[in-house]
Amino acid sequence: MKFDQPKYLPGGDHFILVQFGDDASIDLNFMALGLTAALKEDATKGVVDTNPSYNSLIVEYESDDISYADLKIELARLISGLGSVEDLELESRLAYLPAMYLDPWTRDCVADYSEKIAPRDYDPDFVAEVNGFEDAKQLARIHSGTEHWVVAVCSTPGLPLMRALDPRCAITSPKYNPPRTWTTLGAIGVGGLSSSIYTTPGPGGYNLIGRTPVPLWDPQQRLPVFKDRVVLLDAADRVKFVPIGEEEFEYIEARVADGSYEFNITAYQRFSVGAYKKWVASLNQDGRF
Amino acid sequence: MTMPMIEVLKPGLETCVQDYPGRKGAFGMGFPPSGPVDHWSFRLANILVGNAPGDAALECQFIGPALKFKAPAVIALCGGDMAAKLGGAPVPLWQSIAAEAGQVLELGSALTGARTYLAIAGSIDTPPFLGSRSTFVLGDCGGLNGAPLEVGGEIPVGEGQGVPGRKIKQSCRPAVSENHRWQIEVCAGPNDDWIDAAGQQRFLKSEWKLSPKSNRVGFRLEGPEWTFTEKATNKAPENGSDPSNTIDHGYPIGAINLCGQTPIILLHDTLTLGGFINPFTVPSSAFWKLGQSRPGDIYDFELVSVDEAQARKRAINAMCSEDSIEQA
């Protein structure tokens, strides 16, 4: 539920959590990202950093520059300036990321977990089943059928937390319990309401359904796209997965390895929340890719 | 002009380059701030050698490194006592001293506290990453190639003129606990309303033992059970099934993150976001205590207001200045 007034919750002496509501309605994330953009635009004195999530935005501040009470006033001012959620328009790049669904590498990762930690079915079969899809291929079709909204970039560097913008492509699935101890780098996972891409080979709990050959962050800033940035995606960007086969995967992998891979990202669109809501309302919810 | 170097003979236990306040402005890209846990001692060490308080220096944890100076240097050690020796002779803490070219500084295990900070005049000059030299080991970035010191590694140092013989006044140093008990300030929130009154009281009145499964990512605490409010047990399924689950949200640094029944204090290398509640937050003024405590130590939490926490932080900041210096 969206709160009538956002809640301001203190997080110690230099954080404040602004919560717009208490559920996972995507509108709340739009508000959080709208506020992120407004803070940036406003260059509010004392604001150090921000970190958005599903329904909230955490703001780090320097209490020597702004008091907690004044920060709340500033935040309230910016939030009221956002207007209604329908009025929001957000800068939003669209990244086309190649994805090999049902790939051999994440299949091995699931098999390894199954052998060493707890037996489980192949993740895409499992996710397809809990979502009532025909098979794993339809899972791939549905997952690649929507633009995914980057709710936040978080947890580990460059890791995008994403949600399907087309409600007909929403996939929900329980996470691993216990979690994996390692995950294939570049694995595309789904868990809860979200999708993500593993940017480090660390532990993880999402179900693995595919893999991308492209890096989502590059501390060495080796590839051209990372010339001015370390992390590929920002919150409010969108990702569309382009299904590829093994041959194309290897081609892209080789270009990533030799440093010549050219990312396919467009940056000439603004995301209109009002238009989005109209579009969602116009969809036949029974239609499925 | 050759850059003065320090050679790593023994790396110690996860000894890392850090700077203060660490990596800011990259939270939204998934980067926690990193930086020194006990940033009070850290800044004092820098001030002693004439650096800016936030300049890059080394954080030594539990077991310190052995380092060989390739050029003369002015250094200072602050924080936990690791029985440091320079060229075999004991080195005092809280004081700037001169090291000769070729001399070896050797640190042992921490006798008091847990973290010792080594500042070098001119400061460590590794390439900054996203505006900071702090090492973020999980993210493989910052510091020396994104990793703790390694045997044979070389630490580049900038040009700097330090003055030996400067000391931190006794009253301006953090008082490292001798009895392994710590009074840690906490602020309520952001998610205190998920814990019932009894649960909040229990948290504040109980002893909490620091688990060995603690590091710069998080400090795990052992203690009594938590009890929850209606809000935590009666919620929409997207929050998750455990009472401590919520819809993913950003984590403040210092948050006491309740993972099932286990509270974990989120430190400088934490995950930036996740799906557990944070009923309390340790303010930055108490971080030096976290930095100097060791597994098995006992924490008592003391509830303070945000205003009070900010006042304490200002008091510590005030001590991280030239005013805290006296001549030896």
Place this chain on the structure above:
Amino acid sequence: MALNIDVIKAGLETSVQDFPGRYGFWEQGFPPSGPFDMWSFRLANILVGNAPEAAGLECQFMGPTLKFSDDCVIAFTGAEMNATLDGETFPMWESVAVAAGQTLACGFASVGARAYLAVSGGIEVPQVLGARATFHMAGVGGLEGHALKDGQSIAVNGGAGVPGRKVKQDCRPKIANGKQWQIEVVQGPNDDWIAEEGIERFLESEWKLQARSNRTGYRLEGPEWIFADKASSKGPEHGEHPSNILDHGYPVGSINLCGQTPIILVNDAPSAGGFINPFTVPSAAFWKLAQSKPNDIYRFNRVSVEEAQEMRRGIDGLCVEDSIE
């Protein structure tokens, strides 16, 4: 009361049309379609008491043979197709009562080329994109998207028509067999691509209507065109030939110059393309195009936009109840 018309013989591309045709979908590539000779078409509807817009049949060169399932009132206008009703000569430009079971048989057009049949109540085929007009190239509108076929049945809305109504002689288009037509043209939109002497030559020459002409376009045969400098010195995206231009929309009636061949784009024409349109035939002259036959000779008579609009108002003024006696 509804009735059916059974198609005994379809004739040559006989199709359902309504006036003014399909508007609002041009941008998606749908031309207006609709009756070619809009004057005769509207008069037929008025005769049987329909609104001028109601759907009727356009018969081309050779009309159909139709059997009526029920009593109704019909009218036949436009070209003389020597129609008979149960063998009796059927009068043109007049509303006539038809009894259930009677058959109307048409022949070849002896004067003019297109005849229009209106039935009281109007033909009731489903509207596609807001019109009943047939656009057979895309299979849209009319009877299943195409011209009539033998054995089909056409649904008609019941309607009370009055027989014995006639269109006054001076309110009818002057369809003749002279094989010579004066066709009005308005200069533009791309007249500046043609040299002055090319414009003069177009206006002074005789143009023969080719056999390869239909509701999409009328091909003309005549002298060479002479282009202005503009047509040869232009950006490469326009195309090589002097008649090539960057793709643009085509007004209905435009004289589209495809190489050296002018094609008058009529009701079912493509909506856009990459050739210039130096002249445009205004709507007031469309009845002449519709009623002319291959090998007929056109001479073009330049008029201004205002004159063309005045002529159009003149025809509209005749497509009314006052024209009936």
Place this chain on the structure above:
Amino acid sequence: MIYDEPKFLPGGDRFIEMELGDELNFDLNFLVHSLSAKIREAEIAGLIELLPNMASIVISYDPDLISFADLKSEILSHYRNMGSLEDMELLSPIYYIPVLYCDHVTRACWEDYCAKITEKEYDSDILVKLNDLDGYAQLARIHSGTEYWVAALGFYPGLASLIALDPRCRLTAPKYNPPRTWTAKGTIGYGGSVTCVYPANTPGGYQMIGHTPVPVCDIEQSLPAFKQDLALLRPGDRVRFFPVGREEYDYIESRVTAGDYVHNVAHYAKFSIRAYHEWLGTLDMKERF
């Protein structure tokens, strides 16, 4: 160039051709469609419909309701109030269309042409050679590596002229000479620097590089996407092609045949000219996908 003063050229008694410039230029085309949207919004009495194209708009009007001169001055005033091109934004849906490149359908069409009309080189080979590409895989990668702008619609119902928004993906191709007498519906054609999807079995002159089972025009209105309209695309929309394999192609074709294929469209992004220009500035023109 874009004219300082647009030209109003008469097209008989009921049409005006408004020419805004005389070149194939994205900005000019954007101006054409923005102005068209403005004119439509104004609901000028007597204005029947608009036919915007590459650089011009043909305006259909009822001379009994508005005179040439009045219509011209009204449209001119809208044109003058357009503001700067840089500030313009247009809500632009994007359609995702699967393509089987170098497919069996167009190959058969080419073979038929060679047998019956005249021998010619295989279309994709022509494009590969002429554009200096590595092979069919790169042809597919480049053709599917950009969003296309629907610059115009017309000639045939539902036939859209598509121009690549990423200039690095602009290919060139000659046209068939003489033209084909038939082209399979769904053929992906390339002629000049324009690509298209053939909406029906029609004659054609573009080189054929692939085939989609997804219709872009459906006079039967059997698929849900055509419930309202027969043609899928409108000027100002965007199209992105997705390479698929034969198996996925067959699957999609079966869904189209069954009448339950769901077209993949996202309709919530505003295309911003300024952002587009900025984005163009960031591209490394030497790079190719």
